[in-house]
Structures are given as C-alpha cells and as structure tokens.
Amino acid sequence: MKKQPLLTPTLRWFLLAMILANVASEMFFTLLAVYLAERGAGVAQIGLTFSIAAIVPLALQIFGGWLSDTIGRLRTIAIGSVAASLGYVLMPIATKGQWAIPALMLEYVSGSLVGPSFMAFVAEQAADENRGRVFGIINGIFLSVTVIGPALGGFLAFRYGFQPMLTVAAVMYVGAAVLRVWMATAVRFGAGDKAERPTLRSLRMGVGGMFAMLTAGGLVTWLLVTDGVQDVAFTLSGDLQPLYLAQFGGLDAQQIGWLASVRGVGMIAATLLAGWLSDRHGERRVIAAGFLLQFLALMVFVQTREAIGFAVAAGILGLGFGTLIPAYDSLISKAIPEKMRGIAFGVFGTSIGLISLPAPWLAGQLWERSSPQMPFVVTALAALICVLPVWVKLRLPEKTSI
Numbered sequence: 001m002k003k004q005p006l007l008t009p010t011l012r013w014f015l016l017a018m019i020l021a022n023v024a025s026e027m028f029f030t031l032l033a034v035y036l037a038e039r040g041a042g043v044a045q046i047g048l049t050f051s052i053a054a055i056v057p058l059a060l061q062i063f064g065g066w067l068s069d070t071i072g073r074l075r076t077i078a079i080g081s082v083a084a085s086l087g088y089v090l091m092p093i094a095t096k097g098q099w100a101i102p103a104l105m106l107e108y109v110s111g112s113l114v115g116p117s118f119m120a121f122v123a124e125q126a127a128d129e130n131r132g133r134v135f136g137i138i139n140g141i142f143l144s145v146t147v148i149g150p151a152l153g154g155f156l157a158f159r160y161g162f163q164p165m166l167t168v169a170a171v172m173y174v175g176a177a178v179l180r181v182w183m184a185t186a187v188r189f190g191a192g193d194k195a196e197r198p199t200l201r202s203l204r205m206g207v208g209g210m211f212a213m214l215t216a217g218g219l220v221t222w223l224l225v226t227d228g229v230q231d232v233a234f235t236l237s238g239d240l241q242p243l244y245l246a247q248f249g250g251l252d253a254q255q256i257g258w259l260a261s262v263r264g265v266g267m268i269a270a271t272l273l274a275g276w277l278s279d280r281h282g283e284r285r286v287i288a289a290g291f292l293l294q295f296l297a298l299m300v301f302v303q304t305r306e307a308i309g310f311a312v313a314a315g316i317l318g319l320g321f322g323t324l325i326p327a328y329d330s331l332i333s334k335a336i337p338e339k340m341r342g343i344a345f346g347v348f349g350t351s352i353g354l355i356s357l358p359a360p361w362l363a364g365q366l367w368e369r370s371s372p373q374m375p376f377v378v379t380a381l382a383a384l385i386c387v388l389p390v391w392v393k394l395r396l397p398e399k400t401s402i
Contacts, residue, residue: 016179022149023169024088025173030260035157044364048364050360057115060113064114065116065342065343065347070198074183081177116343120333132276132277132278135275136273136276139325143268154257206340230324236359236363236378237379240363245310248372263318266316267319268318274290275327284395285391288391291384292384297316297320298376300313
C-alpha cells in the first residue's frame with residue numbers, strides 16, 4: 001500500500017491560509033509599539049492599549065473553542081477571519097492612535113476563534129505515533145511567517161512608512177480570509193459534514209468538564225500552570241521589546257524587523273527537530289530544554305547593547321520558543337479527548353489570558369519605576385523556575401489510552 005504523506009492535501013491548503021494570515025499579523029504586531037510611540041503614546045499608554053485589547057480573548061476564547069467542537073474547525077476559523085479583516089482594514093486608514101484599540105480588538109477576534117481550532121484541527125489529521133513530527137513539520141513551515149513578516153514589515157515601514165506597510169498587511173490578511181471561507185464552504189474539505197447545533201447546555205457541559213480536568217491536579221493542571229507562567233512572563237516583556245531595541249539598542253525599524261526574523265529562523269530550526277525528539281524521547285524533556293534556552297536568551301538580551309548581541313539573544317530565544325511549540329501541542333493533544341480539544345485550547349487560553357491581562361501595563365510600570373531591563377529579567381527567572389515542575393509533573397500515565 002502507498003504510504004500516506006505526513007501532510008495531507010487538506011493540511012497543505014490549511015497551512016497556506018495560515019501563512020498568509022500570519023505574515024500579515026507579524027507585520028502588524030512587530031512594529032506596532034514603535035508606531036504608537038511615533039504617534040505620541042507613552043510606554044505606559046502602549047502597555048495599557050495591549051491590556052485593554054486583551055479583554056477580547058478572555059471573552060471569546062472559550063466560546064471559540066466550544067464553537068470549534070460544535071460546528072467544525074474550518075467554519076469557526078472562517079468566522080474569526082472575516083471579523084479580524086475589519087481590524088486590518090481599519091488600522092491603515094485610521095487618523096488617530098486611539099483607533100489602535102478597536103483595531104487590535106478585532107484582530108484578537110481571529111486569535112480567539114482560530115487559535116483553539118488550529119492545533120485541534122492538526123491533531124485530527126495526524127496519527128498518534130507520528131503526532132510530534134506532524135506538529136513539528138506544521139509549525140516549522142508555519143513559523144516561516146516569523147521570518148518573512150517582520151523582515152517585510154520592517155523594510156516597508158523603513159522605506160515607505162507605516163501606512164503603506166499596514167495597507168500591505170491588510171491586503172494579505174483579507175486574501176487569507178477569502179481562502180479560509182472557501183475551505184469552510186467547499187465539499188472537498190468536509191463542508192457538508194453534519195455539525196452539532198450550538199446550545200448553552202453543551203457549552204456549560206464542555207466548560208464544566210474542562211475545568212474539572214484543569215483542577216484535578218494531574219497532567220492537564222500542570223500543563224496549564226507551566227504554559228501559563230510562560231505566557232504571562234512573555235506577555236510582560238514581549239510587547240515592549242521593540243521599544244527597548246529602539247531606545248536602548250539604537251536600532252531602526254528595519255533592523256528590529258530583521259532581529260525578529262533571526263528569532264523566527266531559530267524557531268523554525270528548533271521546531272522541526274523538537275517534533276522528532278518529542279516522539280522519540282518524550283515531550284517533557286524537550287519542554288524543559290526549551291525553558292532553559294529561553295532563560296539563557298534573556299540573560300544575553302539584558303547584558304548587551306550591541307546589535308550582534310541582540311541578534312544572538314534573538315536566535316537563542318527562537319530556539320527556545322521553537323523547542324516548546326511541538327512538544328506542548330503534542331502533549332496537550334494526547335492528554336485531552338478529541339471531542340474536547342477545541343474547548344480545551346480555548347479554556348487554556350482564557351485561563352492564562354485572565355492572569356496575563358495586566359502584564360503589559362505592569363511591564364510599563366516596571367520599566368518606568370525600576371529599570372527598562374526589569375521586565376526581561378522577571379521573564380527570564382519565570383522560565384528558569386518552570387524547569388523543575390516540567391521535569392517532575394509533565395508525564396503521561398503509562399497506561400493512558402490515547
């Protein structure tokens with residue numbers, strides 16, 4: 001019998017749409033803090049803007065995950081993409097910086113609906129024995145956006161200005177939304193499959209079942225804790241990193257974009273290897289290594305003032321992020337029943353987002369009241385602290401049926 005490829009035709013179309021949408025997203029977010037600063041916003045105001053916009057994922061991620069389990073992954077992704085397209089169109093035509101908040105909120109609608117569906121959809125397309133490799137390949141290809149997007153956004157902003165760059169990002173995202181709507185309505189991708197009718201009762205049952213798993217103190221609980229600490233920590237410093245590079249590293253928009261691309265190259269390289277290592281040696285070892293790499297990267301970051309030092313830090317940080325991604329995705333998909341994967345990713349995102357909501361604002365306070373390096377130091381220490389619980393707690397039960 002002919003051996004089935006790891007990436008099915010459906011996954012290839014799915015990846016194309018994800019790449020288009022997220023190249024636009026990387027262009028949009030990589031320099032957004034610098035764009036707002038140019039418009040007169042202070043550091044604390046920029047942090048507050050990201051915190052206010054982050055309310056959207058808190059409100060919608062559980063709903064998005066449940067909708068994914070109910071009406072289907074592709075339909076949910078299409079709905080989120082159409083809504084987010086409005087945000088991308090709004091940003092380049094807005095005349096005041098205050099429009100950043102509604103534009104960000106609309107963009108986060110996509111993350112709230114697409115995010116829970118993305119990994120659940122990939123898990124359904126992969127066999128158990130090679131799931132780590134499939135996640136590694138998918139994420140490795142997908143993460144090309146972290147190389148292309150920042151470099152393209154930085155080049156366009158440096159050469160032509162922020163408005164043209166944001167316009168290009170909007171055109172790309174709308175194109176991705178059209179492709180996703182086609183996939184959701186085409187018979188070849190299962191558009192004719194019967195979907196369940198969404199009801200409040202099924203939502204309550206799904207959320208109740210997930211919170212029972214999250215609070216049981218087992219593997220799912222510790223997945224939430226360690227992933228949550230990482231998310232909160234990097235929310236604390238991630239949004240302000242471009243501003244730090246501009247003000248203390250003396251880098252321009254194009255250089256900041258290239259640094260983000262260096263990080264993306266590291267993520268791609270690590271992701272492809274980490275998926276294979278997860279299948280061969282287990283996810284917890286790979287996750288522990290990823291946290292150690294993140295700690296090392298941030299220590300280099302706060303100690304340097306030269307472009308080459310920032311490039312080294314970006315590369316190591318990319319390796320750390322890329323190491324974690326397929327290992328976490330594989331372990332979560334094995335720990336959660338298939339019919340609950342969408343709502344699981346939604347509950348994960350909401351629980352973590354609720355804790356991380358004030359993180360950008362807090363980062364601004366740490367920057368202004370302590371030192372600009374402090375948000376990055378706190379993030380580094382959080383990554384280091386996670387290594388021990390990852391090593392001890394992230395073990396699948398030996399006789400778990402997957």
